[in-house]
Amino acid sequence: MDLRFRDPQTRIGNLADEPILVVCPRCSRRATVTPERLTCAGCALVRVRSAPNYSVWNGPVDPFFREPLWLRADCCGGHTLWAFHERHLDLLERFIAAKLRERGLGDDPGLTLVARLPAWITAAKHRDEVLRTIAKLRATLS
Template identity: 30%
Template sequence: MTERELPIHHRAEDPGGRVWSFGSVTWVHCPECDKAAKSDGSTVSCMHCGYTTVPDLKPYSDKWAYPTSSNPLCSHCRKPLDRRERPTAREIDGKLFVRICCEHCGETEDYPASPGSPPSGGRSWRVLRRYLETQVAGETLWVLNLAHLNALEDWLGAKVRERGPQPGLTMMARLPRWMKASTNREKVLRGLAILRERAEKEGIDE
């Protein structure tokens, strides 16, 4: 298990800021292959299967599409493709295409598409499950990215925690009691180490 080397009996000062102050991306489960995908607030991209949403340059409904063919086949393995609507539409030379990852062979390709509509509830990628989370003491421990993970390790791993110069309810001040409890300290740090190991295995780099 991967662990960061922290000074013995080190002191930590609350760095201030809310949770969104730590890192600029959130790692989520890719809706196509379920591996780690990066969300930057406007797009989601997966480095494993190539799933990518389109940046917010047009109204969101313009980005949803489905294969035009009534019986679309993978251009690589010739197996049937799922015709459900996806937020991966793009225009190429004035024509609409939708990016699909074949569930049979794993190859990703752009296919001729027709305009679709987002599902009820709006931007489905916003509710994608966080990738870096685990269970600790019957609770869910999660981080958005490596900067968030580092900040929690530094703060929760400290023997002495001090308030920083920023007043108000910072992220550290808002942490739940079970995370800050001394009785759970080792469990929480082990949980964070598990998340770090998972991040390394998936190639998460920020």
């Protein structure tokens, strides 16, 4: 694991450029969401997003259909750790695991995903539990 983490300037909205993993509202297996549609390989459910509603980016649901994310787990006493997909999980893991976290050099580094993580995730005392939870979530992807 690399000890140094340089903020790649990813913003939460950038992560929606690949399908987001959610719990299928019909069969509870893993389904995917894009800004246009929800599809489930398990039960063949397809839902099209008709009138674009206000998208929600700051909780354990997908921003477009607001279905529960597949990658979400209780963590650190009452908090919920969540990620859209494996790339999001990778980003969180590299950030939490790094000993040295460098802020990015972008125009507004305060707005990047890692810069906006809640304090409980970045607290040193929670590091091991957060990493364990990330590993547990990753195991559900295989």
